Amino acid sequence: RLRPFIVFFGESVPLIDLAARTVRQADVLIIIGTSLNVYPAAGLVRYVRSGTPIYIIDPEPVTADTNSRIVHIAKGASAGMQALTKSLHSLN
Numbered sequence: 001r002l003r004p005f006i007v008f009f010g011e012s013v014p015l016i017d018l019a020a021r022t023v024r025q026a027d028v029l030i031i032i033g034t035s036l037n038v039y040p041a042a043g044l045v046r047y048v049r050s051g052t053p054i055y056i057i058d059p060e061p062v063t064a065d066t067n068s069r070i071v072h073i074a075k076g077a078s079a080g081m082q083a084l085t086k087s088l089h090s091l092n
Contacts, residue, residue, distance in 0.1 A: 013041050023047040030084065032057045032077050045070070055084055 007013050023029060024047050035058060036042040048054055054070045056062050057080030062072050073080045 007041065009038070016040055016044075019044055020047045024049060026052060028052065029054045030057065031055065032080065034058060035060055035062050037063075057081065057084065 013019070019041075023044050026048065029045070029048050029052060031045070031054070034042070034056070036045065036056070045054060048069075052069075055073060056070055057073045057075060057077060059074055059076050059080075061074070062070075073083055075083055
C-alpha cells in the first residue's frame, strides 16, 4: 500500500519540533489550504517572531485563533498565490 505524505486526523505530526524551529526563523509565513482549526499544526503560527507577516490562503473563512497580523486571502491556492505575489510586488 502507498500512503500519502499527509497527517490524518488524530495522528501526531512528524517533525513538529523542526517545523516550530523553522517557523521561528521565517521572514514571512505563508499558510495555504487550512482553516487553522486542526492542532498541533495550527499552533505553529504561535512560533512566528514578532513583526513577521503571516498570510493565510484559503477560500473558506478562517475563524480559528487568528490575530491582527494575519492577512487572509480568500481564494484557492493558485489564485491566492497570484494575488499574494502581486501584492508583495506592489510593495517594492
